Amino acid sequence: MADLIQRQDGNGIARLVLNSPGNYNALSVEMIAALTNALRDIADEDGVRVVVLAANGRAFCAGHDLRQMQAARDGADGGAAAFADLFDACARMMQMIPALPQPVIAEVQGIATAAGCQLVASCDMAVAAEGARFGVNGVNIGLFCSTPMVALTRAVPPKAAFEMLVTGEFIDAARALQLGLVNRIAAPEALTETTMEMAATIAAKLPAAIRLGKRAFHDQLRLGLANAYEIASGAMCRNILLPDTAEGMAAFLEKRPPSWA
Structure with missing residues (x-):
């Protein structure tokens, strides 16, 4: 079979x-x-x-x-x-x-x-x-x-x-x-x-950012506005503190491709 x-x-x-x-x-x-x-x-x-x-x-x-x-x-x-x-x-x-x-x-x-x-x-x-x-x-x-x-x-x-x-x-x-x-x-x-x-x-995107983002997307989807923003803000904080995100932001400002592992 x-x-x-x-x-x-x-x-x-x-x-x-x-x-x-x-x-x-x-x-x-x-x-x-x-x-x-x-x-x-x-x-x-x-x-x-x-x-x-x-x-x-x-x-x-x-x-x-x-x-x-x-x-x-x-x-x-x-x-x-x-x-x-x-x-x-x-x-x-x-x-x-x-x-x-x-x-x-x-x-x-x-x-x-x-x-x-x-x-x-x-x-x-x-x-x-x-x-x-x-x-x-x-x-x-x-x-x-x-x-x-x-x-x-x-x-x-x-x-x-x-x-x-x-x-x-x-x-x-x-x-x-x-x-x-x-x-x-x-x-x-x-x-x-x-x-x-x-x-x-x-x-091609940063995998950690996509994973954090998908979880936050589904977690906030059916919540009230205040609770949704609380979840989304926490996810944004965890995401922005990632070293690869720091590199992505620097690369954008420096007009070059990011160097991600």
Whole structure:
């Protein structure tokens, strides 16, 4: 059996590729576990500055594996324990992405539906191919996408998120860009190149500053104004006291490139 997650490394960028194209990279129990393990490994790797989350095949991710979920109903409890374990494992994995020290960029082709859309919304940034579509479509089969809702409502305006959730309708890449679910749109043949260019731009920055900044960004995001500024000010102080930041500021003033290790 091929690895469910293929990892490719280079120039400070770790590229994690979902590799189950036969079921549109569905988030099966096994896929969630594989992605969890890959993210856990990367969190401790100082050499990784940026993570790209991509997928093989025609789709980015079609959400949970419905065949696997239906099979769980054969259990004595009708699947209750299996479903609880599945959603808990998925929620833990999704929370690892904003908690990861490195920025994470989703590279999206085809469709990103239900938990697949949740995966995109959980990433720090996203690049979508022209023709990509996004949806939280569970309501169409009688299952409101409550867990995908958590990430979605933190990525797009609430009314837009609610419309997607209750209609089950897809939005296209242009609408996703307008709502802030994705950052950039690329021609399908240029999707990987565009994503990797974004990753390379970030990887060229001071890693300690990016890591401090990402943590502060997520910590302050849902706080009141005063508490948000308290967290942000502390992060700025820790950042500015780094020797490499002192060098970066000196280099700017001296009109030269910084000399960072």
